[in-house]
Amino acid sequence: MEAQLEQIREQQKATWNKFSAGWRKWDDFTMDWLRPMGDEIIRSLHIKPTDLVLDVAAGTGEPGLSIASLAKDGKVVITDLAEDMLAVARDKATAQGIRNYETVACDVCELPFPDDTFDAVSCRFGFMFFPDMLVAAQEMRRVLKPGGRLAAAVWGPPTQNAWITAIMGTIGQNIEVPTPPPGAPGMFRCAGPGFLSELFRQAGFQQVTEKEITGKLRCGSNDTYWQFMNEVAAPVVMALSKADEATREKIRQEVYARVDQQYPDKQAALDYGTVVVSGTK
Template structure:
């Protein structure tokens, strides 16, 4: 891996270890929000009781731990760059009584597994952070058995994701927010229609399909929304860390006003849009 890609990897590892405590705190809330995407991925993967499954960039353990309950005579290997996130996954597994899993801290671009090791691969909201997405897709293809299945979820276009654009758009009105260079890790890196399907086909996958899953992030109140975004959303925290108290308060009140415009019942239920991509080896 060249120096620039290695730097991206180390930045991602540092970021996700830093945010592990926030993800632990909000884990139930976050996993409930993201369950529809996991459900659609799991449905497409047709998990069998004896499957050996790789869950890449699993963070706090999903959808891997849910898959483990279906592959009850098989095993799920849960991977992530950040040991801090995997600590949460292990605690969740113990609390749920899930034993047919293991965790491995590793880089998806250099998976430490032999060829044809897994029946299925899952990856929810990981691709947009990988140093080299094409290499990542090729590695997933390599470790799959012939006929193996793969499913991933990525965020759709900004216009379908008010849950993040509402706050980030407001911040950018008050502060200079650096725009990542083309191809750099970011929330909407994989959003273009057909982009992920093309990536998988180039990596050798066949029978590739894309589908959209939409819904709402239901925060219950503006205060919950603000607190959640300030404890789990890395771009929000990074931007606001450079704001003085007066600017921060101004941004907060403007965000609250926008949420009220979007949610007349003051429920802070904001749209999200995702893409689920599926392929076979």
């Protein structure tokens, strides 16, 4: 791996390990929010009871743990860069009585599995952060059995995702936030029309399909929204760390006003838009 890509990988590993406590605290809330994309991934994979499945960039364990409940006579290998995130997944599996799984901390661009190993591969909101997305897709295809399926979810364009633009847009109006170079890992890196589908085709996948899924992040109040974003959203925390207390409070008030203007019901139910893409080896 190139030195620059390796540096990105190590920075990401450190970030996700750092934020694992916040993801543990908000796990029920977050997994409920992201469940529709996980359900669509699972639907696309056509899981059979005996399947061996790989869940890449699984974080706290989804949709891998849900897949394990379907592949009762098979197994799910749950992977992520951050060992501290996988620790949450293991605790959840224990609480749910799930045993047909294992966790492996690894890099998607160097998957430690033989060719033609898995019946299916899932990846929910990982692709846009991979240092080399094409290599990642090729690695997923390599470890799939012939005829195996990959399904992945990514965020749609900023205009569909007020849940993040409401706060990041307000931050950007108050403090200088560095603009990442074009193509750098980030939330909307895969948001272009057909972007991930074309990447799948380049990696050699066939019968590529995509489906748009929209919905709302239902926070119930501005206070909950602010607290959630400040405990799980790394870009928010990193940007606000550069602001003094007065500026942070100004940003908070402006975020509340912005949300109330966009969503007058006072429930802080903010829009999101995603795309789920699947393909066959």
